[in-house]
Amino acid sequence: MSLQFVVDGLLTGSMIGLGAIGVTLTYSILRFSNFAHGDFMAWGTYATLAVVSAIGATFGKIAPIAPLSFGWPLLVALVVGMAFTALLALLLDKVLFSRLRSQGQAIIVVMASFGASMALRSLLEFTFTSRPTYFSRAIQIAMPVGFGIRITPDQIALLLLTAVLVLGVHLLMTRTQTGRAMQALSQNAALARIVGIDVASVVRVTWVIGGALACVAGVMIGILVQIRPFMGFDMLLPMFAAAILGGIGSIPGAVLGGLIIGLAEAGAVQLIGAEWRAAVSFIILMAVLFVRPIGLFGVRER
Amino acid sequence: MSETVLDVRDLEAGYEPGVPIVRGASITVRKGEIVVVLGPNGAGKSSFIKAIAGLVPITGGTVFLDGKDITAAPAHTMMRLGLAFVPQTENIFPLMSVEDNLKVACGVLERREIPSRLEEMYAAFPDLVRQRRAAAGNLSGGQRQMLAVARALIVHPKVLVLDEPSAGLSPKFVSMVFEMLAGIRKSGVTILLVEQNAKAALAIGDRAYVLVEGKDRHEGTASELWNDPVVAELYLGQRPSGASKGGAA
Amino acid sequence: MIDLIGYGAFFLTTALIFSLVTLGLNLQWGLTGLFNVGLAGFVAIGAYTSALLTTPEDAARLGGFGLPILVGWLGAMVVGGIAAALTGMATLRLRSDYLAITTFGVAVVVQLVALNAQKLTGGPFGIGFIPRPFGGLAETPLLFNLSNLAVVCAVTLIAYLALEHLSRSPWGRVLKALREDERAAISLGKSARFYRVQAFAVGGAIMALAGALQAHFTGFIAPDNYLPILTFQVWVMLIVGGSGSNPGAVIGSILVWGIWAGSGTLTSVLFAPEQQARAASLQIVAIGVMLCVILLIRPNGLFGDGPRRPRLDKRAKVAAGESGSGS
16 A cells, blocks of 8 residues: 555645634534535635636736746635635624524524525536636646655645644634633633623634635645535535544644544545545544544533 | 712513513622622522623613613623623633633733733632643632632722622532632722622621512621521521522522 | 326425425424434435335346335335434434534435445446336326326325324424423433434434335436435425424425426526526525525424524523624
8 A cells, every 4th residue: 555645645634624623613612513614615715716817817827936836826816715705604604693593593503504505505506617627727746755655846835834724723722812712602601701702703703714714725625636616515524524523622633633534535545446535534423423422632511 | 988889770680571580679889898699599699690790681770880880781891891700600611721711801901911910810819820721620619719709800800799609619618718708808809799608608798688589678787687587587597507509599 | 288287296296205205304303303414315225225125136236126116115214214213323412413414424425325336226327127106007197197196195195194193192292392402302311312213213214215205206216316405405395384393394395396396497498508507506596595594584484383482682682692693
């Protein structure tokens, strides 16, 4: 068995992990599983693509940055896309989720997110059709790095980006007042209000972080694989499995869960075949639910 | 007499419209006092104090803090306004460290004030220093109560409001908690507390109110109420011995 | 005229098969409060089981076993019920979100097996030559459609009456009580959990039966029939009809299927053939928005008896709610 699956697994794991951060935050702070999270990914990616095209149309062809397949337009577009996705999440919360939340039935919110997911995805299909598209059609040469592993410059850059983002979110959660407020809200919402935390603003921060990271994960998929309206929906099960495997509410857990699932998927692809990839998350999910439902870093719910 | 800090007038409150639990209760708390609210089970003591803290919907009456109307202020603004509430149970964040539990309440402070406030609290509650990095969920019952009080005091509130601080504690910790409250008052903090344990509360309190069926029925200094036969019959007579558990309205 | 009756019969047959799925979902969600976002998986399990059991032998895959249609339907219910029971046992001691995620996973895996386990399911091309109950009448479409309708009517009626009876029985009352208080349902321990597993399994069996009916009615199944869109349609049907109400489930299904088929016809008339795939996605957007709007303004649907919460006035809501949406 070639060790190449390690690189593939880490990359897939990064995408899953970045998405799972949003899932785990939404679950622990807003107390519902957001089935529309995958579609935030897809919307963010298409928004980024649209900005890239707009920049291309305005400034003409721009050379990529040295060994990478993309240039500054993609970086600018990514930031715009992240902001757009965060706004989309905030908007959806305002018109839909927050209203249902105030009626008090968590599971109704889950159902609404399922409906919203369908609508968002189909709207993408309507606008961009279901044909796959790409940020760049350039083929990158993978460099051998020993042990039979090859890696492209894009892949290295994206792994680094993931590491930076994960570290940033972790520091935000543990070292800042905002992060403490988020932790407090997830542990005891009533007490959080008593100690002076404005729930509404923490909820907004949660959506912004979740949405922005979903966009990054989506763009990673877009760069390394392809862009399709279903790209996010297909990530939903791995993201949920990663969040549960890591322990709901735990950022390091979500990322580690994502990496484990990514590696397991890549291994399975090599051993059994690509067509069974999606079953890996399910098997891991079931194993966690039977053996240790609170996950690796989870704690028992009150 | 010194100035009034908290002035509650004809407060009506309840979770459901048309079903008030608090039915026109009035109290005053003056600067530097410990005021105790007593009452039989189901008298609405807990709802009364939670309504003041913005946690139970208020349907009538007014709450003034330092002359400012805070009746309609949402719960999360109370800390900023100067009213720090310590709930009866689940009053710490168990998965956060002791230090983070203190810091989480510092949102209303200037950033540069925070280190000195933390040191101040650690000086006042030395038990917490050794545990500062530990998860708050690992603390003993008495230490949790300490942490909750320290978290409330860290913002230097105008009034510290406590809902049954002795509930669920073993007798040893009960006396410890009341000693702690007496010490806090000495440092100049104004305190309002609801208690089941009338004897211990009146021992440290300056004045007290007896709440019956959601209304304040009796008012007096701690010793007046302690010696009042009517009050004794109404409430103190059926006082459970020792530390009382649970059961607040 | 005859065409119209024929089409009407065809339409109603499909709508009633949907009703059967919705009735199963209503038992799970409406009565018991168990959230199933992977019901397409259970429908598919039923369809494939029955197809395997009843089709003539095929060298390219396992089976078929050429058994009578009724055996196929029973087999579908058994396998669907077992699959649902296993799903329930894995998750029912946890918060309802875990069940939602797991059922979602079940649907993904069933879809995967249908696509890739060619020896079992025929892969992307599916299974054909599934025997039809009145295959002999296929020469006269009207009679064929009407007899199909009669069979589906009968099965739906039996399921409906059985479910009505169940929901009034002590069993149903326990389920309703558990629905009202999820925490209690989890903490009451094994016995309460067992009730919920039973309800989930029976619901799954009904969905599987519906899948089997559909398979024998069309004579052909493929993985494409069991995409998430099916789950979505059935949810909309239940929510429109009102969760908790069996008549609501049936009427909601007919109504929503009417809207769906009608808007489908409309798009095929209005749009050029090459635009129709896009127009179809707009149709899904419309239905998705409809679901959300109904949840917002009429969460109990047309006939629902879902748990009613006391309505607090605005200020009370701000104070009591955790959302902080109004503050």
